[in-house]
Amino acid sequence: MSTIAVGKSVPRFDAREKVTGEAVYIADIQFPGTLHVKVVRSTIPHGIIKSIHTEEAEKAEGVYGIITGEKADFLVGICIHDQPPLARRKVRYVGEPVVAVVAETEKAAIKAARLVRIEYEELPHVLNPLDAIKEGAPLIHEDLGSYFHLPTFNPKPGTNIFHHYHVEKGNIEEGFRKADVIIERNYSFPHIAHAQIEPHGAIARWSKGNELHIYSSTQAPFIVRSVLSRVFNLPSTSVRVTVPYLGGGFGGKSDLTIEPLTAYVARFFPGKWVKFILTREEMYFGSLIGRGCYSTLKMGFKKDGRLIAAKASMHFAGGAYGDYAINIVTGAGHNSTGPYEIENVYVDSYGIYTNTPLVGAYRGYGHPEAHWQTERHMDIAARELGIDPVALRLKNILKPGSENNLGQIIKESNGNLEASIKIAVNEIGLGKEKRETEEIARDHNVRIIKNTSKGLDRRAIPVITKKEEERFAVGRAIAPLMKSPVMATNAGSSAIIKANKDGTFNLLVSSIDMGQGSITALSQIAAETLGIPVEKVRHYRAADTEVTPYEWQTVASSTTWKAGSAVRKAALSVLDKFKETASKVFDVSPSELEVRDGKVWYGNESIDFKELAKGYVFPDGHAIGGPVIGTGAVVPHGLTYPDKKTGRGELAAEWTFGCQAAEVLVDRKTGRIRVRKFVTVLDIGKAINPLMAKGQVEGAVVQGMGAALNETLVYGEDGRVRNASLTDYKIPTPEDAPEELVTIFLETPQPDGPFGARPLAEHGIVSVAPAIANAVRDAIGIDLYDLPLNQDRLLEAIYQREKGKGGDK
Amino acid sequence: MSVEIKINVNNRDYRLIVDEEDTLLYVLRERLHLTGTKEGCGNGECGACAVLVDGEPVRSCIILAAEMNGKNIVTVEGLSKVEKDGTVKLSPIQESFIEEGAIQCGFCTPGFVVASSALLEKTKDPTDEEIEEYLSGHLCRCTGYATILKAVRKAAEKTR
Amino acid sequence: MRYFAPASLEEAINILLEHEGAIILAGGTDVMVEKRSGKIEPSAVVDIKKLEGELRYMRLSDDRLEIGSLTTITDILHWGKLPHEVTSLKDAARVFGCHEIRNRATIGGNIAHASPGAEFASTLLALDATVQLAGKDGKRELSMEDFFLGPGKANMERGEVITGFSVPLLSGSSSCYMRASRVDGMDLAIINCAIRLQDLDAENLAVRAAFGAVAGKPIRIVEAEKLLAREDFEGVKRLLFDTLNPRATSLRAAPMSKKLLAGNLAEDTYKIAKERLAG
Numbered sequence A: 001m002s003t004i005a006v007g008k009s010v011p012r013f014d015a016r017e018k019v020t021g022e023a024v025y026i027a028d029i030q031f032p033g034t035l036h037v038k039v040v041r042s043t044i045p046h047g048i049i050k051s052i053h054t055e056e057a058e059k060a061e062g063v064y065g066i067i068t069g070e071k072a073d074f075l076v077g078i079c080i081h082d083q084p085p086l087a088r089r090k091v092r093y094v095g096e097p098v099v100a101v102v103a104e105t106e107k108a109a110i111k112a113a114r115l116v117r118i119e120y121e122e123l124p125h126v127l128n129p130l131d132a133i134k135e136g137a138p139l140i141h142e143d144l145g146s147y148f149h150l151p152t153f154n155p156k157p158g159t160n161i162f163h164h165y166h167v168e169k170g171n172i173e174e175g176f177r178k179a180d181v182i183i184e185r186n187y188s189f190p191h192i193a194h195a196q197i198e199p200h201g202a203i204a205r206w207s208k209g210n211e212l213h214i215y216s217s218t219q220a221p222f223i224v225r226s227v228l229s230r231v232f233n234l235p236s237t238s239v240r241v242t243v244p245y246l247g248g249g250f251g252g253k254s255d256l257t258i259e260p261l262t263a264y265v266a267r268f269f270p271g272k273w274v275k276f277i278l279t280r281e282e283m284y285f286g287s288l289i290g291r292g293c294y295s296t297l298k299m300g301f302k303k304d305g306r307l308i309a310a311k312a313s314m315h316f317a318g319g320a321y322g323d324y325a326i327n328i329v330t331g332a333g334h335n336s337t338g339p340y341e342i343e344n345v346y347v348d349s350y351g352i353y354t355n356t357p358l359v360g361a362y363r364g365y366g367h368p369e370a371h372w373q374t375e376r377h378m379d380i381a382a383r384e385l386g387i388d389p390v391a392l393r394l395k396n397i398l399k400p401g402s403e404n405n406l407g408q409i410i411k412e413s414n415g416n417l418e419a420s421i422k423i424a425v426n427e428i429g430l431g432k433e434k435r436e437t438e439e440i441a442r443d444h445n446v447r448i449i450k451n452t453s454k455g456l457d458r459r460a461i462p463v464i465t466k467k468e469e470e471r472f473a474v475g476r477a478i479a480p481l482m483k484s485p486v487m488a489t490n491a492g493s494s495a496i497i498k499a500n501k502d503g504t505f506n507l508l509v510s511s512i513d514m515g516q517g518s519i520t521a522l523s524q525i526a527a528e529t530l531g532i533p534v535e536k537v538r539h540y541r542a543a544d545t546e547v548t549p550y551e552w553q554t555v556a557s558s559t560t561w562k563a564g565s566a567v568r569k570a571a572l573s574v575l576d577k578f579k580e581t582a583s584k585v586f587d588v589s590p591s592e593l594e595v596r597d598g599k600v601w602y603g604n605e606s607i608d609f610k611e612l613a614k615g616y617v618f619p620d621g622h623a624i625g626g627p628v629i630g631t632g633a634v635v636p637h638g639l640t641y642p643d644k645k646t647g648r649g650e651l652a653a654e655w656t657f658g659c660q661a662a663e664v665l666v667d668r669k670t671g672r673i674r675v676r677k678f679v680t681v682l683d684i685g686k687a688i689n690p691l692m693a694k695g696q697v698e699g700a701v702v703q704g705m706g707a708a709l710n711e712t713l714v715y716g717e718d719g720r721v722r723n724a725s726l727t728d729y730k731i732p733t734p735e736d737a738p739e740e741l742v743t744i745f746l747e748t749p750q751p752d753g754p755f756g757a758r759p760l761a762e763h764g765i766v767s768v769a770p771a772i773a774n775a776v777r778d779a780i781g782i783d784l785y786d787l788p789l790n791q792d793r794l795l796e797a798i799y800q801r802e803k804g805k806g807g808d809k
Numbered sequence B: 001m002s003v004e005i006k007i008n009v010n011n012r013d014y015r016l017i018v019d020e021e022d023t024l025l026y027v028l029r030e031r032l033h034l035t036g037t038k039e040g041c042g043n044g045e046c047g048a049c050a051v052l053v054d055g056e057p058v059r060s061c062i063i064l065a066a067e068m069n070g071k072n073i074v075t076v077e078g079l080s081k082v083e084k085d086g087t088v089k090l091s092p093i094q095e096s097f098i099e100e101g102a103i104q105c106g107f108c109t110p111g112f113v114v115a116s117s118a119l120l121e122k123t124k125d126p127t128d129e130e131i132e133e134y135l136s137g138h139l140c141r142c143t144g145y146a147t148i149l150k151a152v153r154k155a156a157e158k159t160r
Numbered sequence C: 001m002r003y004f005a006p007a008s009l010e011e012a013i014n015i016l017l018e019h020e021g022a023i024i025l026a027g028g029t030d031v032m033v034e035k036r037s038g039k040i041e042p043s044a045v046v047d048i049k050k051l052e053g054e055l056r057y058m059r060l061s062d063d064r065l066e067i068g069s070l071t072t073i074t075d076i077l078h079w080g081k082l083p084h085e086v087t088s089l090k091d092a093a094r095v096f097g098c099h100e101i102r103n104r105a106t107i108g109g110n111i112a113h114a115s116p117g118a119e120f121a122s123t124l125l126a127l128d129a130t131v132q133l134a135g136k137d138g139k140r141e142l143s144m145e146d147f148f149l150g151p152g153k154a155n156m157e158r159g160e161v162i163t164g165f166s167v168p169l170l171s172g173s174s175s176c177y178m179r180a181s182r183v184d185g186m187d188l189a190i191i192n193c194a195i196r197l198q199d200l201d202a203e204n205l206a207v208r209a210a211f212g213a214v215a216g217k218p219i220r221i222v223e224a225e226k227l228l229a230r231e232d233f234e235g236v237k238r239l240l241f242d243t244l245n246p247r248a249t250s251l252r253a254a255p256m257s258k259k260l261l262a263g264n265l266a267e268d269t270y271k272i273a274k275e276r277l278a279g
């Protein structure tokens, strides 16, 4: 198919603003007379607030007021309403906002905040979810039973379990009875931070007429609007949410974060803009964090390698409030046993309150946790079975016609996992013979797009100076992946396209471009549908609930696929209106008309879009039609609620399949793992913009490498995050980018995606950790089950092994 | 207490009374409204706040404005040139960042662009070791860095 | 907080003495971070950068290298005349922070801050350097051993300023500095090691080995030096594993890792220094 906009690597439209410093982010918005908020946070993990002393702070210079949670008579939440905007009566984690100081300047707020004193009566606390479900564990929410929750969630009042999701397929006991080899292991994925370089912020103003306008760095303006209008008892029209440029989201700015607090505080200062920007430190406990999963996986195989039974139990440390983690529990449950067809499955996924910061969406949404256990497990199983790990996987993968754990049947159009695996294996050099990747793609009849990027030349770094054979070991391995989005069954998207009289178009959607490139990709989809060059489409830069049309939220990698479908429909509706008018001009039926090159054609006569945009004017002056606006809307196809008993149903709207592979260099002396080469193969249906698609994958891979090798929130015994800085919480640096970063896209079109596209933005992170850990196993023969694979873990494991061998070191 | 400073920012002279505690970053953003320079951490850890002081890249979040008396400062806003007819000409670094997809959310971009500009001032043919020297310590959470490295290499070619 | 920018050393010392709670501001890369976090709340900062004419220098005499306290890390990294005997200074400068930090950070600030893992602390200790101080009662000079007292604690009186360092250049000597870190890019050291070797005669080497971030201050370990001189690397590893007792609260590595890394790092550092000795 020849295209004019889609499939082209056009540079992103917002790049010029961003490279010149013009792009406006939340902290850059400066309204005259703005008041600034500084929050005083709980210093204990669990306890009763005995008293709050604000007298001194109130007297401090520049202070406008000190706000506590006392007057907040509502609980925030979407799926389960369990959180006050500022602590009330109780605190549940170190870092929980207790008091907000509002002052003329940020400096004054900081100084005054230091004068606030809070007295607590400490309660016993619990940080680990496995401890939190033990008999006698401290109860974090006594009122769990009285919280409102949506019917699909399953809290257990009287315990710390805020959600339990269960999936059952076949008969698990029989499965294990029939198995020849049974393997069971425990795995863990710690809490990590999104570490977006832009800290969260919000600026709110209550007008004196009781309307709220809030600017926020959110991925979810309509969720924010809906919750704020609920808790303040206002019609949707009285709450306006505007989102400027977003400096990175990765899920951490989805749902709600600091908006309820900012809006609640601002309410006490009507007519004033009230600004709350988190510090870097607060980013580790004052917003959302990610992951935190402790799991046990048991699998039963036949001797020939057939996987016939899998039992997974996953325990998520959701933090002190559960609303944002609740769907991750379900999402991980959906695909907890990876991209395999298994006859007998039994999954328990628990969301558990812990006295830690709140967990929310983080790129991958339950899938990195699920693949960490499953893809490590498959490698371990292959060795025990004496089967090649690639062969074992190929034997069990989901193929067209397979039934997944949820009871859905995989179709050819869902993507080609087998080809993905074979290509990844070839690229990383694990194949029997090295072949051309294009050749493998031809065997499987798929189109591919390949790119190789280069990191820094490692010779430039004088760290490794010796080539000692026994010191360095190279290992290679793969880890396949699949991901489906978790979304409300009515997670809608909509789009508006306005035609201008010069043949250009304005596109309005409420998807947030937080770096993933939706502004550009959606413009490309609109242009392609309209049949015009992409430069003629102008995507509105902000999302604004009062201006731009409804979007559920920008999560689940769903924008190109779902919002893109809405954009395509909107463009088609523009064309319909053009044709409608043109049909009257030509006096024929619209179906006899064609659209091409910015014109509507009847045979070889044509009318330019320009002449139709505002309505057509006949030579005698009389006009028909009128200004053209197209709209489009979609909801995911046929999603249902899960069956109460089996947890099954039409729960995934689509899947993206793929495979990742790593080549690592392990330094036995320092315990350092360096990723030399990393390969990601994803069947994305259609690369709307290959340059940006590649950028998503490369970014996800390096982010995943950080979690695999280094990242973990370190808690003190008191639950304080001890490494709340970019110095102590180390994310990958330019020097850490792999020498070779290979990205390969397969294009098996997705029938309901615009031009065949399907989601891709999270997927590059899903199997990074197991691919690396499997490669480490290949290199030095050590199996690791807990992330991150940092020096402490490696050195300790190497030491224990040497000791076991009888040497004293 | 306050102190008076004279600074030149992006080729314009300013005389300002600043609080002795104010950082250079604060003064650029809140007083001169040059919000292109970003605060990612305020602790010297991320590089989003990089600016050139007398031609050398430094981190404006950990410098007092008071220390800047008499200095020449260039921020990201000062890297592109406004032609006589009012059009804006981007620097080769800025162009290559756009072309190579080295920008995603863009929050780290001003810092990277400022640091890369300093590099290309120093050498037209940077080795990987020199690229590392200048970009090290700049954090980007979106791109995975490969596109940024490519953009810098390409800009060097353009300048040669 | 007040800001002062004295034009002479004497004036600086006077301001420091006059203002209770005043501290020196050099590159500010430690001061500004600690001030923001509330770890320090200085009543005044005394910016000594106007003294650059006096305190920013690197000079060679016959057998010594003199480094002024306001010398930046970038100055050290790019100084074309750095004698090969003290290449460890360049090793330390190369891994230090990042370009933009190195452009501001000074060697004086690095030492005065007395952080146990500071790059130049172990380096100067292994090189047997002395630190020169000026105060209201005049000047004094201390060995590095005598200067470091504990984490963040140095042998400095109120009102004293570090003016410079003097590093001996021993004939037939070489040096190397290395560190272990978590990532390849900007990071602080998990532990570090600096070694100076000197050829005594055909058979014998004199070794000075200093370690950072293994104790409350950078330390020399004389036993390890002896074992290194014999190239008994297994012995060094065993010794360091058995005797080091790093604090358990480090955010960069567990004590066990530090104990395991120390010997390996010492071996690597020694071997490079040895190669350098050979030319």
Ligand SMILES: Cc1cc2nc3c(=O)[nH]c(=O)nc-3n(C[C@H](O)[C@H](O)[C@H](O)COP(=O)(O)OP(=O)(O)OC[C@H]3O[C@@H](n4cnc5c(N)ncnc54)[C@H](O)[C@@H]3O)c2cc1C
Pocket (backbone or CB within 6 Å): B043, B044, B045, C023, C024, C025, C026, C027, C028, C029, C030, C031, C032, C033, C069, C070, C095, C096, C097, C098, C101, C104, C105, C106, C107, C108, C109, C110, C111, C112, C113, C117, C118, C119, C120, C160, C161, C162, C163, C187, C188, C189
């Ligand atoms: C992002 C980042 C990365 C860093 N990386 C490293 C690293 O890799 N290795 C490392 O060792 N350090 C590192 N540091 C710490 C810091 O940069 C160094 O310690 C630096 O050398 C301090 O020098 P300065 O001139 O900035 O000191 P300042 O911050 O100005 O001063 C530090 C302390 O020394 C005192 N002081 C300064 N000069 C004198 C003097 N002449 N006489 C007496 N007292 C004085 C000050 O009062 C203060 O107490 C890093 C810091 C940051 C922010």
Ligand code: FES
Pocket (backbone or CB within 6 Å): B038, B039, B040, B041, B042, B043, B044, B045, B046, B047, B048, B049, B050, B059, B060, B061, B062
């Ligand atoms: S904001 Fe200055 S380095 Fe991060």
Ligand code: FES
Pocket (backbone or CB within 6 Å): A197, A247, A248, A515, B102, B103, B104, B105, B106, B107, B108, B109, B139, B140, B141, B142, B143
């Ligand atoms: S582009 Fe988002 S942090 Fe670099």
